[in-house]
Amino acid sequence: xxxxxxxxxxxGVLTSTAALADKVTTFTLENGLEAVVIEDHxxxxxxxxxxxxxxxxxxxxxxxxxxxxLEHLMFKGTKTVAPGExxxxxxxxxxxxxxxxxYDYTGYFQRVAVDRLDLxxxxxxxxxxxxxxxxxxxxxxRAVIIEERAQRTDSDPGALFGEQRRAAxxxxxxxxxxxxxxxxEAEALTREDALSFYRTFYAPNNxxxxxxxxxxxxxxxxxxxxxxxxxxxxxxxxxRLRPTEPPQLSERRLTMADPRVAQPYVIRTYxxxxxxxGAQQKAAxxxxxxxxxxxxxxxSVMARALQFGDAATAVYTSAFYDGVSLDVTNFGFVAVPMPxxxxxxxxxxxxxxxxxxxxxxxxQEAFDRIKRQLRADEIYARDNVAGLARTYGAALTGxxxxxxxxxxxxxLQAVTPEEVMVAAREVLNRKNAVTGWLMKxxxxxxxxx
Amino acid sequence: MMMRLVFAALVAFALPAQAEIPIQAVKSPxxxxxxxxxxxxxxFTALEIRVRGGTSLDPVDQRGVVNLMTALIxxxxxxxxxxxxxxxxxxxxxxxxxxxxxxxIGISAQFxxxxxxxxxxxxxxxxxxxxxxxxxxERVRGQVLANIRSNMKDPDTIAARQFxxxxxxxxxxxxxxxxxxxxxxxLSRADILAAFKGTLSRDRLYVAAxxxxxxxxxxxxxDKLLGNLPAKGLPAPKRADWALNGGVTVVDxxxxxxxxxxxxxxxxxxxxxxFAAFILNEILGGGRFSARLMTEVRDKRGLTYGIGTYLAxxxxxxxxxxQFSSANGTTxxxxxxxxxxxxxxxxxxxxxxxxxxxxxxxTGSYPLRFDGNARIARILVGMQTxxxxxxxxxxxxxxxxxxxxxxxxxxxxxLLNPDALHFVVVGQPEGLQTNP
Numbered sequence: 001x002x003x004x005x006x007x008x009x010x011x012g013v014l015t016s017t018a019a020l021a022d023k024v025t026t027f028t029l030e031n032g033l034e035a036v037v038i039e040d041h042x043x044x045x046x047x048x049x050x051x052x053x054x055x056x057x058x059x060x061x062x063x064x065x066x067x068x069x070l071e072h073l074m075f076k077g078t079k080t081v082a083p084g085e086x087x088x089x090x091x092x093x094x095x096x097x098x099x100x101x102x103y104d105y106t107g108y109f110q111r112v113a114v115d116r117l118d119l120x121x122x123x124x125x126x127x128x129x130x131x132x133x134x135x136x137x138x139x140x141x142r143a144v145i146i147e148e149r150a151q152r153t154d155s156d157p158g159a160l161f162g163e164q165r166r167a168a169x170x171x172x173x174x175x176x177x178x179x180x181x182x183x184x185e186a187e188a189l190t191r192e193d194a195l196s197f198y199r200t201f202y203a204p205n206n207x208x209x210x211x212x213x214x215x216x217x218x219x220x221x222x223x224x225x226x227x228x229x230x231x232x233x234x235x236x237x238x239x240r241l242r243p244t245e246p247p248q249l250s251e252r253r254l255t256m257a258d259p260r261v262a263q264p265y266v267i268r269t270y271x272x273x274x275x276x277x278g279a280q281q282k283a284a285x286x287x288x289x290x291x292x293x294x295x296x297x298x299x300s301v302m303a304r305a306l307q308f309g310d311a312a313t314a315v316y317t318s319a320f321y322d323g324v325s326l327d328v329t330n331f332g333f334v335a336v337p338m339p340x341x342x343x344x345x346x347x348x349x350x351x352x353x354x355x356x357x358x359x360x361x362x363x364q365e366a367f368d369r370i371k372r373q374l375r376a377d378e379i380y381a382r383d384n385v386a387g388l389a390r391t392y393g394a395a396l397t398g399x400x401x402x403x404x405x406x407x408x409x410x411x412l413q414a415v416t417p418e419e420v421m422v423a424a425r426e427v428l429n430r431k432n433a434v435t436g437w438l439m440k441x442x443x444x445x446x447x448x449x
Numbered sequence: 450m451m452m453r454l455v456f457a458a459l460v461a462f463a464l465p466a467q468a469e470i471p472i473q474a475v476k477s478p479x480x481x482x483x484x485x486x487x488x489x490x491x492x493f494t495a496l497e498i499r500v501r502g503g504t505s506l507d508p509v510d511q512r513g514v515v516n517l518m519t520a521l522i523x524x525x526x527x528x529x530x531x532x533x534x535x536x537x538x539x540x541x542x543x544x545x546x547x548x549x550x551x552x553x554i555g556i557s558a559q560f561x562x563x564x565x566x567x568x569x570x571x572x573x574x575x576x577x578x579x580x581x582x583x584x585x586x587e588r589v590r591g592q593v594l595a596n597i598r599s600n601m602k603d604p605d606t607i608a609a610r611q612f613x614x615x616x617x618x619x620x621x622x623x624x625x626x627x628x629x630x631x632x633x634x635x636l637s638r639a640d641i642l643a644a645f646k647g648t649l650s651r652d653r654l655y656v657a658a659x660x661x662x663x664x665x666x667x668x669x670x671x672d673k674l675l676g677n678l679p680a681k682g683l684p685a686p687k688r689a690d691w692a693l694n695g696g697v698t699v700v701d702x703x704x705x706x707x708x709x710x711x712x713x714x715x716x717x718x719x720x721x722x723x724f725a726a727f728i729l730n731e732i733l734g735g736g737r738f739s740a741r742l743m744t745e746v747r748d749k750r751g752l753t754y755g756i757g758t759y760l761a762x763x764x765x766x767x768x769x770x771x772q773f774s775s776a777n778g779t780t781x782x783x784x785x786x787x788x789x790x791x792x793x794x795x796x797x798x799x800x801x802x803x804x805x806x807x808x809x810x811x812t813g814s815y816p817l818r819f820d821g822n823a824r825i826a827r828i829l830v831g832m833q834t835x836x837x838x839x840x841x842x843x844x845x846x847x848x849x850x851x852x853x854x855x856x857x858x859x860x861x862x863x864l865l866n867p868d869a870l871h872f873v874v875v876g877q878p879e880g881l882q883t884n885p
Contacts, residue, residue, distance in 0.1 A: 043470075045817050075738070084738060087738045091806065094816075094817065145754075147775065150706040151706060154704070154705050155704045260704070263599045298534075315592055316595065372539075373542050376542030377542075
């Protein structure tokens with residue numbers, strides 16, 4: 001039983017997973033397109049995904065939302081495929097298709113019977129360079145993304161607060177700008193903005209092909225060479241170097257009141273290191289730390305201390321960390337107070353739990369249990385081959401390699417309690433954090449709500 | 450007693466290309482039936498159990514008791530308190546989920562082959578000896594109340610609840626299975642215990658398993674796990690009478706956008722015209738971009754991010770429902786388009802081209818659903834609760850293919866009536882008032 005809460009904005013929740021190494025094959029085409037083939041022969045189904053190494057954090061200044069807007073516009077047709085026809089063709093094959101945008105990537109996928117893979121590749125390769133946009137389509141689709149923003153963000157105080165919190169977290173790095181764009185900038189995006197972004201970044205040497213399902217890697221390679229092989233790369237593509245964060249010298253705090261808030265909460269995020277290629281140990285320790293502190297609403301350190309017993313202060317607590325990110329990421333927690341507990345009291349209670357944890361250290365039994373669960377997660381994850389495909393896509397566009405993905409389960413298993421405590425002491429520092437109170441009325445801050 | 454397993458049927462249906470999914474009907478020595486797909490590729494099993502009834506079995510003055518009870522099943526059992534139970538479950542890396550719906554309680558379990566017996570012993574403990582400790586009751590009650598308060602500020606929930614209240618009144622379908630702040634505050638431990646005994650019973654049980662388990666192993670497991678549940682549960686609710694006429698109900702909510710939830714009466718799952726209605730809905734308001742409403746409201750005019758309609762054949766009432774959001778200034782226009790499309794398809798039916806494309810999509814996409822143990826187990830339980838035969842997966846696409854455009858036109862006239870549509874609008878829409 002968890003109350004509805006909006007956690008950090010990530011389009012798609014990624015579990016820590018890895019496929020068996022012997023079922024994953026990779027190759028690279030001459031034009032730079034990298035490919036990953038994940039075999040799963042249980043059902044004659046295939047997921048075909050094309051990921052671009054381009055996301056909201058790669059946008060030009062003042063053009064927030066352009067990566068996401070372009071994602072919508074990619075369905076507006078080419079010389080050979082009419083507007084809307086892409087999805088209609090996938091439908092006619094009994095397939096499903098869609099697309100998604102995050103900070104570090106933009107992805108397109110279709111899920112079809114395996115004998116339709118060739119057609120999917122043909123169409124996806126066609127729109128990598130051949131997009132045609134009319135002014136009318138651009139106008140209407142801009143209205144659609146504004147409606148999307150209104151639905152996802154402007155109607156939801158938790159989502160609005162999340163935007164403000166991220167903006168406070170990142171003073172300089174574009175992770176502080178919403179993926180869907182600030183409303184005033186998204187409203188002003190033009191056809192030329194989209195096309196200029198498209199021409200530079202939608203290229204085989206900036207893309208990763210992922211094919212997962214009942215396929216033979218050699219056949220996939222031959223198909224990819226036929227369809228993606230002839231597509232010209234973008235010459236001299238610049239490396240993805242984003243502005244970095246200056247040292248944080250003062251704690252950041254923000255409050256927001258909105259009458260639509262039903263359940264006030266405290267949320268804090270700390271700037272935290274991400275998984276880096278060949279150096280995933282610290283991120284693994286933080287992954288275990290999040291599980292220990294707030295991974296279970298029954299057994300975690302926060303739940304036991306704050307949700308149980310006569311002195312319980314919280315209705316719900318959770319800690320979160322996702323290490324898959326090209327640049328510096330967040331470690332965070334959220335705590336929903338009981339009705340007669342103020343946000344100030346709630347925050348103080350969480351801080352006391354964290355302080356005690358930093359003194360007491362890791363409970364060995366809980367640590368062992370979490371390790372076993374993480375290992376089992378790998379087994380359960382193999383049941384969802386489309387999920388595995390997403391894991392690889394997010395990792396590879398987030399600066400990791402196939403080797404890193406495959407090493408991750410072992411890196412997690414190798415984490416020691418000492419490493420968890422070192423990571424905890426390094427990251428759980430309020431001077432390095434943003435603390436937010438979301439409430440119904442400003443008075444919630446002091447009194448019980 | 451000698452172990453004896455009866456294989457009533459072994460059905461395999463072909464997917465496009467090569468593979469087949471063989472569904473076995475398993476009957477345990479104790480007489481519990483289940484559908485099974487064996488797949489030994491990954492060392493775990495997905496087990497799906499559904500018990501018909503759900504929150505509609507709440508006594509009148511105890512709205513929310515089945516929901517609260519279901520949330521408590523895992524919060525301590527036998528000699529384990531809530532934390533002890535969670536520790537034991539997590540140590541086995543087993544995953545259990547308990548969910549209460551309007552028409553049933555769902556229990557989903559995933560467990561590793563290496564410790565299957567221990568994991569099932571733990572689930573057995575939860576299903577037979579839940580403790581409902583007072584401190585656990587209070588803690589989970591607090592979580593349920595937090596959910597209820599959140600939902601009171603959530604436009605989607607506000608709209609659906611307003612709609613259901615007006616459509617079904619005092620019937621359980623007319624109110625949320627979560628209960629209200631008052632009703633949940635008043636639930637006692639005795640109420641919760643009674644709900645447990647009255648809702649988890651063998652007379653309305655549906656079971657499916659997929660994964661690394663044999664028919665024989667499954668049969669033994671089921672007897673142990675479910676054999677001691679009470680034989681009979683609470684009496685089923687009555688049919689829900691429909692009391693909602695066409696019109697508009699505006700619920701004021703401070704937001705730049707209005708959420709619109711709309712619908713009227715629908716069609717039963719076992720109606721001979723169900724498939725014609727299913728295809729009709731897909732053409733009118735399916736979630737795909739080619740559906741008429743998506744084309745008219747989103748693609749041509751940019752009035753919404755998404756719009757969809759669906760058939761809701763529940764156990765005691767049937768509806769056709771739809772939902773979208775639009776800016777307050779354009780909501781009235783979007784509603785007018787929905788009504789116009791409703792009228793157009795009711796009077797003109799669908800084109801042969803639309804019918805053909807929709808059939809290709811529905812028949813082609815059906816086998817794609819069966820990928821993954823957990824998904825297959827859920828589908829198999831769904832088929833059983835709908836009363837479908839074990840060879841349904843084989844015959845289903847033929848039933849789709851058999852529908853003609855005149856079938857769809859006839860059903861469109863019978864089912865869709867723009868004047869009967871009621872729109873609940875949550876927001877501050879311009880130019881719209883509650884009517885009648």
